[in-house]
Amino acid sequence: MNREQKLELIYNIFSPSAPIENIDLFVGRHMHVEKIKSVIEERGEHAVLYGGRGVGKTSLANIVTQLFKNITSSKITCNRTDDFKSIWEKAVTKIKLIKKENEIGFNKKEIKYYTRLRLPNKDKIDASDIENVFYNIFDNILIIFDEFDSINDKETKNKMADTIKTLSDNISNITILIVGIGNNVNQLIGKHPSLERCLKQIEMTEMTKEESASFVMNSMNILKIDIKQNILDKIIEYSSGFPHYTHLLCKFVSKNVVDDNTNTVTENHFNFAVKKSIENSDHSIRTAYKKAISSAKKKNQFEDVVLACAMASTDENNLFSTDEVLDKFNKLTTKGLKKESINYNLGMLCKKERAEILEKHGRSGKTKYKLKNPLMKAFVKLKLHNKK
Ligand SMILES: Nc1ncnc2c1ncn2[C@@H]1O[C@H](COP(=O)(O)OP(=O)(O)OP(=O)(O)O)[C@@H](O)[C@H]1O
Ligand SMILES: [Mg+2]
Structure with missing residues (x-):
């Protein structure tokens, strides 16, 4: 690998400001993946994935859409201007279902075609409209609403709660995953006792030391860079479980190593990386x-x-x-x-x-x-x- 190739790899592996998209670069979170898997498998169950800022919620949601092959996924990002109709419009537009039909006649070849779902053509929609959209659909579908915390509108939250209840009671092949910043589920979607049984609460906390270490070791292995235990420990200690900082420190450490034409991280490389990480903090x-x-x-x-x-x-x-x-x-x-x-x-x-x-x-x-x-x-x- 020459210098340019290594630098390109560094920019691919470390993304302090962007969620993980590549499953090979995603570490840990096995318990969370398992919990989401069981929610998908349990008919009528839905989930809320909540936690602090920057702990890795969106990355997990991205990986989930790639992990489960027998399910169609649609992940959308909510924003402040969204309402109930606009988030569902985005979600439904992203769902592409493959349909199969047998040709008429002697040859009877199977033909495949895509269908898209549509919301009813009216200004305001509610839970029963969403139920109708999925009424004749038998595919397993996972719909993820990320950054749900950016929605302040109470009506949207209430309608979403009604939708989860309605789908849970009547359309068992659809799973909704609400993702966002919050200390608890109530902060995200409001208090709805009727959801207690059908809405699983999945809390996302900071990364464990083992998870952070495995991210650093994985990445350094790919880059063929040696890192001593004491520097690895410092990266993990300073990151405090926030993968944003693990990425930031690792990016500058490995850039310094490559710029220095060596393969081993020294204290100097690390000190310089700390300085750069401070400058590049939010x-x-x-x-x-x-x-x-x-x-x-x-x-x-x-x-x-x-x-x-x-x-x-x-x-x-x-x-x-x-x-x-x-x-x-x-x-x-x-x-x-x-x-x-x-x-x-x-x-x-x-x-x-x-x-x-x-x-x-x-x-x-x-x-x-x-x-x-x-x-x-x-x-x-x-x-x-x-x-x-
Ligand atoms: N499992 C993981 N393995 C490696 N890196 C991760 C993992 N999870 C998150 N990251 C990295 O951590 C940073 C924050 O991740 P992400 O954007 O997914 O967090 P978030 O909780 O969605 O943040 P926000 O609260 O701002 O929406 C990103 O740089 C991302 O690449
Ligand atoms: Mg996010």
């Missing part, structure tokens, strides 16, 4: 971080408190307590701050003037905090490395 993350830690006064603790927040152990909802921040703060610095000062700093970081990088949860006494943008965790760790 604008919103960089500006929020800057605003959160900036101060005219020399004596301010915001930078270290934000760092302690990124390092603090969290519960299953990504929440951490003041005590956890205090513990990390005292390990990171020798400043020996009191709990009241940490509390003050945490409170300030929830305010607009500090870019609201934290969110407060629970009442006094049981207050917990979380990073508003979970990707901030990875960014802050990169900043710390860069400062050392």
Whole structure:
């Protein structure tokens, strides 16, 4: 492989800003694939795939459409201007069904042709119109509505809930998969007790260390680049389970190695990759971080408190307590701050003037905090490395 070929491969393998399309580059998520498979197989069952920003929801949805060969898939991306009719219009247009018919006459050859589905020609449609579209269709069809969180319109959410219930009761060969950012299913589609039995909730969390490691090792193997365990560990630790950062770091690490005409990652390659990953992080993350830690006064603790927040152990909802921040703060610095000062700093970081990088949860006494943008965790760790 020459340099140009290697660089081209690097751009193909690492896509920090685009979901995975190629099944060979998709790692892990076996449990999620299994859960979706069982929903498809169970008649009348549908699912919601929800989770935080950037954990890999769209990539999983893309892979699912390729994995199950005996099913016709249609995946659409919702946006803010969509309503119930427009999302179904997009979904239905993408469904291409192959029909077979025997010719009339002696030769009786089988002929295949494609049919497309159509929505009724009226301004507003509802659940029963969708039921009618699929009434005489016997193919197994999976319809994925990605970025469903961008739909704010309550009517669309309610109609979607009605549709899921109607299809579940009457048309068992259709599976709907709703995908989007949310802490729970209610945030995405609203509260609908009637859906409880037919709508499986599949939560997408950050990648495990094993999954991230297998992505790095896979990619480096393809590129024939050697990477030492300590650098691999750092990539995984800094990525914090966010594949966006794993891709970003790996892309710059391997580019530096190729630019240097070698096959082994050194500390220098890694340090430079950290710098480039910070520069290439989302604008919103960089500006929020800057605003959160900036101060005219020399004596301010915001930078270290934000760092302690990124390092603090969290519960299953990504929440951490003041005590956890205090513990990390005292390990990171020798400043020996009191709990009241940490509390003050945490409170300030929830305010607009500090870019609201934290969110407060629970009442006094049981207050917990979380990073508003979970990707901030990875960014802050990169900043710390860069400062050392
Ligand atoms: N299983 C995986 N293996 C390797 N890379 C992955 C995997 N899942 C996601 N990625 C990478 O992680 C990044 C984020 O993935 P993706 O866009 O699918 O996340 P998302 O949850 O849909 O994000 P958003 O909340 O912004 O819609 C992309 O760079 C993608 O290539
Ligand atoms: Mg997505």
